[in-house]
Amino acid sequence: KQEVTQIPAALSVPEGENLVLNCSFTDSAIYNLQWFRQDPGKGLTSLLLIQSSQREQTSGRLNASLDKSSGRSTLYIAASQPGDSATYLCAAHDPFNFGNEKLTFGTGTRLTIIP
Amino acid sequence: DTEVTQTPKHLVMGMTNKKSLKCEQHMGHRAMYWYKQKAKKPPELMFVYSYEKLSINESVPSRFSPECPNSSLLNLHLHALQPEDSALYLCASSQVETGEQFFGPGTRLTVL
Numbered sequence: 001k002q003e004v005t006q007i008p009a010a011l012s013v014p015e016g017e018n019l020v021l022n023c024s025f026t027d028s029a030i031y032n033l034q035w036f037r038q039d040p041g042k043g044l045t046s047l048l049l050i051q052s053s054q055r056e057q058t059s060g061r062l063n064a065s066l067d068k069s070s071g072r073s074t075l076y077i078a079a080s081q082p083g084d085s086a087t088y089l090c091a092a093h094d095p096f097n098f099g100n101e102k103l104t105f106g107t108g109t110r111l112t113i114i115p
Numbered sequence: 116d117t118e119v120t121q122t123p124k125h126l127v128m129g130m131t132n133k134k135s136l137k138c139e140q141h142m143g144h145r146a147m148y149w150y151k152q153k154a155k156k157p158p159e160l161m162f163v164y165s166y167e168k169l170s171i172n173e174s175v176p177s178r179f180s181p182e183c184p185n186s187s188l189l190n191l192h193l194h195a196l197q198p199e200d201s202a203l204y205l206c207a208s209s210q211v212e213t214g215e216q217f218f219g220p221g222t223r224l225t226v227l
Contacts (some may be wrong), residue, residue, distance in 0.1 A: 032213070032214050032215075034215060041223065043205055044207075046215060101214045102163070107157055108157060
């Protein structure tokens with residue numbers, strides 16, 4: 001059974017710093033890896049999707065990498081801003097449910113950017 | 116347009132009430148999902164509809180009844196809920212080509 005871990009559970013950094021969030025998964029046979037952010041009491045916002053054939057994806061100040069062989073993904077946030085404060089979740093896509101995506105979520109990292 | 120909408124935003128119901136949650140997307144996605152999320156926990160999958168057919172039911176109690184009237188709409192009918200069912204209920208849809216999931220803002224449900 002796939003298990004996804006995110007460490008640390010909480011992180012506080014001063015505004016302007018670059019930071020890395022980590023995501024580890026136990027079964028390397030994932031299909032895709034998706035990163036989300038969630039603001040308190042809100043839905044999830046998709047940030048980046050890394051497909052199984054890719055090693056990284058970039059969107060603005062965000063860069064996500066995927067290393068299936070080591071069971072790791074990282075989300076890099078450049079030049080952090082207070083608006084980046086949120087909980088960040090990674091989710092591994094089950095490879096045996098293509099088209100009916102079963103996601104295994106990590107427990108999330110709660111990020112606080114200090115102005 | 117990458118928007119999934121959900122109504123209502125908030126719902127308070129008694130244990131004997133019947134209510135429904137609604138979800139809509141117009142992105143042409145053919146898979147739609149219901150999740151339940153408790154505070155400080157990740158979302159838990161409840162149901163998956165693929166091409167308007169129920170394809171995954173994660174052993175959810177029968178007091179939750181999903182319905183997919185067409186490719187754009189997803190309902191969750193609620194009946195005889197328990198206080199422990201209070202949670203944020205999230206709807207999502209996904210592209211067939213990539214599997215990327217897009218979530219709605221959720222319905223905050225409180226069962227008294």
